[in-house]
Every structure is written in C-alpha cells, then in structure tokens.
Amino acid sequence: MRSPTLIYLGGLGRSGSTIIERLLGQLPGVCSVGEVVHLWRRGIGDGERCGCGEPFPDCPFWSKVGPAAFGGWDNVNLDEVNELRAAVDRTRFIPTLARSTLSAEHRRQVDDYLSYYLRVYAGIAEVTGCQAIVDSSKHASLAFCLRWSEGTDLRVVHIVRDPRAVAYSWTREVSRPDVNGPAAPRDSRMWTYSSPTAALQWNAQNGAMQLLARLGTPMLRIRYEDFVRAPSAALGEIASFAGLPGAATAGFLGEDDAGYWADLAPSHTVSGNPVRFATGRIPIRLDERWRTSMPAAQRRVVSALTYPLLRHYGYPRGQA
Secondary structure: OOOEEEEEEEEOOOOHHHHHHHHHOOOEEEEEEEEEHHHHHHHHHHHOEEEOOOOHHHOHHHHHHHHHHHOOOHHHHHHHHHHHHHHHHHHHHHHHHOOOOOHHHHHHHHHHHHHHHHHHHHHHHHHHHEEEEEEEEEEEHHHHHHHHOOOOOOOEEEEOOOHHHHHHHHHOOOOOOOOOOOOOOEEEEEEOOOOOHHHHHHHHHHHHHHHHHHHOEEEEEHHHHHHHHHHHEEEEEEEEHOOOOOOOOOEEEEEEOOOOEEEEEEOOOEEEHHHHOOOOEEOOOOOOOOOHHHHHHHHHHHHOOOOHHHHHHOOOOOOO
C-alpha cells in the first residue's frame, strides 16, 4: 500500500481551519487528526481530550496509533521532541529552512524532529488504511520542516481569512473544553492576542505560506469566506488537489432555507477550536461578528498593517 497523502492545513489560527478539517475528515479515505504539533504536550503529556471526547490515554483510536507508531506512547521522548522543536520549528527559522541546502547539523536536527511526525503519520495509516491524513497544525515553520521530508506526498492547503475577522477572534477569550477536571492544565482558555499583534502574526504566517509555494511545495489557497459560501465545491477542489478521485461526493452536506449544514460524525483530533467536539447536524455560517463588535479604530489599524496581503487576497480595505 502506498503511503497516504499528507494534507497540511496552513495559515494563522482562527481562520476557520477546524471546520474545514472536520468536513475534510468526513470524505471517504480521509483521516483528520487535528493539530499534530500539539500532540506531544497536550495529548501525550497532559492527556487532554481527543475530539471523540475521551481523554487522550483512553481514546480507542490513539491507543492503537501509539503502539503502531512507537510501540507505545511511553516510548516517546517528549523532552527530545521539545528540544528539537525549539531548535528547528520556529517562525524565526523559516529563512534557513527556505534555503536550497542545510548544514549537516541542522539537517540532522530537522530529520530527527520529523521522524516523530512521520512515525505518527505511518501509525495512523496502519491503523486506518486511509488514503490521506489531514494535519491542521497550521504553523508555517512546521510546513517548512515537512518540505525536507523525502518521500512524503505533502499537499498544503493554505487557508486565508479576512484579517479583521481573525484579529477580532484573537482578542476574544474562548474556553478550551480539551482540559479535564478542576486540576486542569494551566491553559484552560485559548491564547489571545491584541489586534495589532494578530495582524502582524497574520502577515507572518500567510507571507511564509506564499514563500513556501514559491519554493515548489504543492499548495492550494482557500479563502474561508469562499469555503463557507460553497462548501461542496471547495471540498471538491481540495479533494482534486490532494489526488482523491471520487472523494468529493459529500453526502454529509446539506442545504436548507437558512443555508448550508453538515452532519458530522465524531472525530479523533488532538487540539484545535472547540468545534472539533461538535457532532450531528451543525450549521455552516460566516462568523462576521467583527463587523459590528470590533471597534472601528481597531479595524483601521488591522487594515493598515495587513494592507498588501489584504489587497492581494481580495479583501477590500474599507470593508466595515
């Protein structure tokens, strides 16, 4: 059996990647597993809840993947993963990772770091027999590391959302239902940014994804707003891009007078927006609360800071 295609969702968080990942995971032959970049600490280390609702150690899916990948999760050297990530998987290292060659030491570190991810992907493929794995880690730096993985069929789906919507979302406090009980880990709420910081992060992550595409990594850009307005067509486009013939028959999607909806089965995702826990029929709607709830001064600041890419992606600067 050939190795599955790796569909990597890239971009800045709060751009709609979780709902896109959930819908992709409903397609035949596709296994979506959430943000693998957080598997090591939040899943293995802290035992946070899988998308199926079970704590990571008790999840029947991940309880099979661990032995298939490592002979058991206890065999994962979490300290080494964290040290390697600090050495290679950071935004500041992207210029180095974008080079045509790496130093022998840096290449060894990248290969050692990737070996953990590749074993997880191989374990998932062994357990599921899937044609494609969706990793919604989003971080551009991890995508740049993955481009150095020889033999991996990497397809990057670059998800873009209006920066004002993204910035507004990052300013809001959102509870993380991933954590368990009164002695929950320290980050029981999702991280927040100020609007200017979110705008700069939006520039950095999306600009890096454009550089990755110029280096030859197969990439498909999807605007969140376009996906929500026509989810079936967007899923078909992604399926075609990922080489999944016939996978675009999305019987779990429907439409009524209120708009589109999706009937979602439980998923086995590590980390992500709380919608990863949603099951059953859920509406697919644009979240545009920023238009009325985001102060005009903040909208203007974000528009100014992101203007070149905002215009490039087709978002009007004066949109209010």
